[in-house]
Amino acid sequence: MNGQPTPASPAIEAGAGCKAMLKVDKVGRHFDTDEGAVVAIEDISFTVSESEFVSVIGPSGCGKSTLFNLIGGLLPMGEGSIRVAGEPIDGPHSAIGMVFQEDATFPWRTVLENVAFPLELQGVPKKERFEKAQQFVNLVGLGGFERRYPAELSGGMRQRVSIARTLAHEPKLLLMDEPFAALDEQTRLLLGDKVLQIQQALRQTVLLITHNITEAVQLSDRVLIMTYRPGRIKRIVPIDLPRPRTSEMLSSEVFGRYIAEIWADLREEASRGMLEAENYSRKEA
Numbered sequence: 497m498n499g500q501p502t503p504a505s506p507a508i509e510a511g512a513g514c515k516a517m518l519k520v521d522k523v524g525r526h527f528d529t530d531e532g533a534v535v536a537i538e539d540i541s542f543t544v545s546e547s548e549f550v551s552v553i554g555p556s557g558c559g560k561s562t563l564f565n566l567i568g569g570l571l572p573m574g575e576g577s578i579r580v581a582g583e584p585i586d587g588p589h590s591a592i593g594m595v596f597q598e599d600a601t602f603p604w605r606t607v608l609e610n611v612a613f614p615l616e617l618q619g620v621p622k623k624e625r626f627e628k629a630q631q632f633v634n635l636v637g638l639g640g641f642e643r644r645y646p647a648e649l650s651g652g653m654r655q656r657v658s659i660a661r662t663l664a665h666e667p668k669l670l671l672m673d674e675p676f677a678a679l680d681e682q683t684r685l686l687l688g689d690k691v692l693q694i695q696q697a698l699r700q701t702v703l704l705i706t707h708n709i710t711e712a713v714q715l716s717d718r719v720l721i722m723t724y725r726p727g728r729i730k731r732i733v734p735i736d737l738p739r740p741r742t743s744e745m746l747s748s749e750v751f752g753r754y755i756a757e758i759w760a761d762l763r764e765e766a767s768r769g770m771l772e773a774e775n776y777s778r779k780e781a
């Protein structure tokens with residue numbers, strides 16, 4: 497590290513020699529509404545290599561969730577194509593694991609039973625699935641809590657159960673849509689550290705959707721900044737900070753410079769969004 501943020505790269509491809517785990521190619525999506533077509537995202541192309549951690553950041557309404565839902569196969573494709581591990585995505589795919597903002601635990605199952613659930617669906621025998629589930633419970637730091645029910649856990653712990661359950665079916669790509677947004681700041685930072693430890697241990701490929709700049713810089717190899725509507729890729733910023741990373745780095749000078757650099761781009765887009773919303777409400781009044 498030279499103490500300076502690396503200049504933003506226009507490159508959208510994975511690094512030379514790296515295998516692409518996710519390939520998003522000229523993807524666009526619009527929605528038909530009573531007021532005409534809303535173009536949510538347009539001409540989005542990027543690649544995420546195996547074991548890479550990439551974040552997508554953008555102002556509210558720039559199409560982050562639309563992109564997430566398209567990659568996760570939850571929304572019918574518009575223009576372009578998406579491939580995960582070389583396979584085209586046109587619906588939910590077993591290579592993809594998804595974590596959402598709200599934890600998605602089953603309240604009637606214990607921690608261990610929650611994490612074992614995807615293995616049960618796969619028909620893994622009971623003893624084997626509980627052994628494997630226990631490994632993932634330990635990985636997210638919940639060893640000792642396996643017999644507890646979700647209602648007996650904090651929000652951060654429940655989100656760790658969701659992450660463990662998603663990881664238990666060993667997805668090739670982990671897609672996370674603002675997974676820490678409902679948590680308080682301290683839990684968010686500590687859970688970020690935990691996710692990084694897990695990602696490094698499993699060499700997991702991750703695409704994180706967020707609106708939090710600190711989170712994006714702390715966790716990512718690259719940050720994709722989106723424009724306000726229609727959502728396009730404005731810039732891709734490689735984060736040249738050493739690993740392993742922890743939330744302790746947040747106070748470093750170089751970390752602060754990355755934050756400032758990304759905020760400068762985001763502020764422009766967020767201001768545009770705010771202005772458009774104000775004009776719209778003036779017209780409606």
Ligand SMILES: Nc1ncnc2c1ncn2[C@@H]1O[C@H](COP(=O)(O)OP(=O)(O)OP(=O)(O)O)[C@@H](O)[C@H]1O
Pocket residue numbers: 527528529534535536554555556557558559560561562563707725
């Ligand atoms: N089902 C839908 N029907 C009509 N318009 C939609 C639909 N889904 C999204 N949009 C529009 O597409 C644009 C992008 O929405 P999207 O939810 O993807 O943005 P976002 O970046 O995730 O926003 P936020 O950060 O506020 O969650 C917005 O203008 C939104 O109003």
